Amino acid sequence: MKLSVVILNYNVRYFLELCLLSVQKSISNLDAEIIVVDNNSTDDSCDMVKANFPKVILIENKDNSGFSKGNNSGVAIAKGDFVCILNPDTVVPENAFTELLKFADNQTNLGMVGCQLIDGTGAFLPESKRNIPTPNVALKKIFGNGNAYYSSLNPNEIGNVDILVGAFMLLKTEVYNEVGGFDEDYFMYGEDIDLSYKILKKGYQNYYYGNLSVIHFKGESTLKDKVYAKRFYGAMRLFYKKHFKSNVIMNALVNVGIKMASFAPQNNSASEIETTQTVIVSNAKNNNLEKQLQQPIFYVETTETIQHQSTIVLDARFLSFQKIINLMQKQKNISNSIFRIWPEGRNFILGSDSANARGEVIKF
Incomplete structure (x- = not known):
């Protein structure tokens, strides 16, 4: 294999x-x-x-x-x-x-x-x-x-x-x-x-x-809270102990820095982008999804004309994952817009707008 x-x-x-x-x-x-x-x-x-x-x-x-x-x-x-x-x-x-x-x-x-x-x-x-x-x-x-x-x-x-x-x-x-x-x-x-x-x-x-x-999506597995800080900096302390233990002075300085960083305030808030419309990149409508979104809905087959402040839903039945990734990279600078992926044959969309908080799952 x-x-x-x-x-x-x-x-x-x-x-x-x-x-x-x-x-x-x-x-x-x-x-x-x-x-x-x-x-x-x-x-x-x-x-x-x-x-x-x-x-x-x-x-x-x-x-x-x-x-x-x-x-x-x-x-x-x-x-x-x-x-x-x-x-x-x-x-x-x-x-x-x-x-x-x-x-x-x-x-x-x-x-x-x-x-x-x-x-x-x-x-x-x-x-x-x-x-x-x-x-x-x-x-x-x-x-x-x-x-x-x-x-x-x-x-x-x-x-x-x-x-x-x-x-x-x-x-x-x-x-x-x-x-x-x-x-x-x-x-x-x-x-x-x-x-x-x-x-x-x-x-x-x-x-x-x-x-x-x-x-x-990162926020799902790397929540930036106090538990994260303790575990992350504790892990780095372990790394230096294992691999750089001969450098006693530098290790002591690193430990001081780690302790200081563990008291630093952590940003746990998710992105609070407020969108005004939903643009679904697809060639098929879904009434159940539309009911959950509670915004003006527009269906398009290209993202070229998408305006600012849009929730952009990418239909994985219509688009390949390669195309979805390319579109997200290309369209990332659309001001105050967010991305959601609609998996093929599934009744949910999901996405994440922040590395510091859980993403969003909308079921329909």
């Missing part, structure tokens, strides 16, 4: 469903499998997978064992030569895996491959490609230089990079196992930095493939 896609889920049932629909299309021409590891969700995620995706391998954990342990359990049963670690709040284009696997097969010293991630507004996520967060650059970030971590590669470029993000990581299964997979000392956050760095230390090369874009 060529590929195993491992998706760790926790209480994001509708985002998971959209993710699985996109992954199914992306592996349609590959010898591949999908493994969903559920960390004891309290919603109906597991029932949804069983009912709608019978070919998906489902691991139902009885507790929330964290990101590292959950993903490791999925990779442990993976049959693919390659494994992709994928967040459930992502949408991949139809060509994602064929293109990345072709690229990977042509590299001689492959560690991991990542791609360009965009958020629910179509904006580039700079954590898609990062430098090693040495104590020096971490201090710069903590004390105000927000770009200290980020690679000098342009978003659309292809090249070597140090650190990739756990929302999307493609690598050989044997490399994953060689470095011990995700370090289970990390519960959530930091484990992707640790894995990337362990792979570099083994002499492999990580790559950023900017020609391919994937949606990562």
Whole structure:
């Protein structure tokens, strides 16, 4: 088998469903499998997978064992030569895996491959490609230089990079196992930095493939609250202890910076964009959806004429996932507009307008 896609889920049932629909299309021409590891969700995620995706391998954990342990359990049963670690709040284009696997097969010293991630507004996520967060650059970030971590590669470029993000990581299964997979000392956050760095230390090369874009709604799995702050900065403290423990003075300074940052105010508010109309990019009307939207409704087959302050609903029956991603990137600068995706054959639309809060699901 060529590929195993491992998706760790926790209480994001509708985002998971959209993710699985996109992954199914992306592996349609590959010898591949999908493994969903559920960390004891309290919603109906597991029932949804069983009912709608019978070919998906489902691991139902009885507790929330964290990101590292959950993903490791999925990779442990993976049959693919390659494994992709994928967040459930992502949408991949139809060509994602064929293109990345072709690229990977042509590299001689492959560690991991990542791609360009965009958020629910179509904006580039700079954590898609990062430098090693040495104590020096971490201090710069903590004390105000927000770009200290980020690679000098342009978003659309292809090249070597140090650190990739756990929302999307493609690598050989044997490399994953060689470095011990995700370090289970990390519960959530930091484990992707640790894995990337362990792979570099083994002499492999990580790559950023900017020609391919994937949606990562982000707010679903990365809520910026006090719990997030404690876990994230605690994870970074663990990273420095494991990999830079010989630098005692710098570690002490990093710990001071981490403590200061943990008291910094966090922005938990969702985007409050108020739209005045809904534009549905589709060639078919739906009366039930119209009743839920409670705005003037316009159907179009192109986004070229969409005005400001619009809720833009992208019909995945009418548009490919590749086209949806392209449209979001192209139209992201439409003032005070938001995007929602309507999965094919489903009675809900969803989207996310902020990395700091949960996205929106509208059922009809």
